[in-house]
Amino acid sequence: MHLPFWLTTAGLSPLLIYQGRNARRNTIRLPEAGGNPFGQYGEGTPDRRVLVIGESTAAGVGVQGHDQGLASQLARLLHERTGQTIAWHTFGINGATLAELNDKLPLESLPDADVVLLSMGVNDTTGFTPRSRFREQLLVLRQALKHGYPVPIQLLSVPPMHLFSALPSPLRQMMGWRARQLDGVYQSLARQQPDEFLYLRYETVTDTSLLAEDGYHPGEGGYRLMATSIFAQLNGTQPTDS
Numbered sequence: 001m002h003l004p005f006w007l008t009t010a011g012l013s014p015l016l017i018y019q020g021r022n023a024r025r026n027t028i029r030l031p032e033a034g035g036n037p038f039g040q041y042g043e044g045t046p047d048r049r050v051l052v053i054g055e056s057t058a059a060g061v062g063v064q065g066h067d068q069g070l071a072s073q074l075a076r077l078l079h080e081r082t083g084q085t086i087a088w089h090t091f092g093i094n095g096a097t098l099a100e101l102n103d104k105l106p107l108e109s110l111p112d113a114d115v116v117l118l119s120m121g122v123n124d125t126t127g128f129t130p131r132s133r134f135r136e137q138l139l140v141l142r143q144a145l146k147h148g149y150p151v152p153i154q155l156l157s158v159p160p161m162h163l164f165s166a167l168p169s170p171l172r173q174m175m176g177w178r179a180r181q182l183d184g185v186y187q188s189l190a191r192q193q194p195d196e197f198l199y200l201r202y203e204t205v206t207d208t209s210l211l212a213e214d215g216y217h218p219g220e221g222g223y224r225l226m227a228t229s230i231f232a233q234l235n236g237t238q239p240t241d242s
Helices: 003-026 070-082 098-104 122-126 131-145 171-192 220-234
Strands: 038-041 048-054 086-092 115-119 153-156 197-200
Touching: 003 171, 038 070, 048 070, 070 086, 070 115, 070 220, 098 131, 122 171, 131 153, 131 171, 153 171, 171 197, 197 220
Parallel strands: 048 086, 048 115, 115 153, 153 197
Antiparallel strands: 038 086
8 A cells, every 4th residue: 555645645635536527527528549440561461460458549549540549650660660561450448447448358359469568557547446456457467368469468658647737736746646656566567577568668748739639648649659669669779667
């Protein structure tokens, strides 16, 4: 139990509840991306297959089509910079916690992949999921994917919510504090079980011109920035931990 966090949260709870309700009421609700959640860059049998699963980022919230989203843009970068044929597929549930993703993940219909990325954490942050339960659900996910995907799950860092300008203060700072705690669960698991999990810290989208109209989710440029950062780490050109 992280006592300082919970004591601070309890002391600020009336204000945090008020700000949270206002934020939900005033934030623009964007739909998930349309179009096919899969594709390929290059001809013939794919050399690599990219699978992204998770919450709104994997669902492509912030762009019109999945071809503008994270999985597609990462696959395009891999194709352009390696010359390989790259297939991509994305599955996301907007607003889902990790437990909800585990419940609804369509294991039978997910394609083969040799790069598996998990983008989660925002909804577990706002829902105050206990760190022990978050860790437990990560292990549940790993076990569920173990047979079909023997490669490690690449854990994309939990977004630094203290930088989300759409959220008021002190709600923004408290959500950032909680997000760092869940991100610490990622980093701990990656250190303890490197054959099962890898940790990727991608570049944060802070430029408002790269965000969608809700000021919260990445737009097409934001997903491109994320893909570029992830590509660099997949190819070992920048550190993956701190």
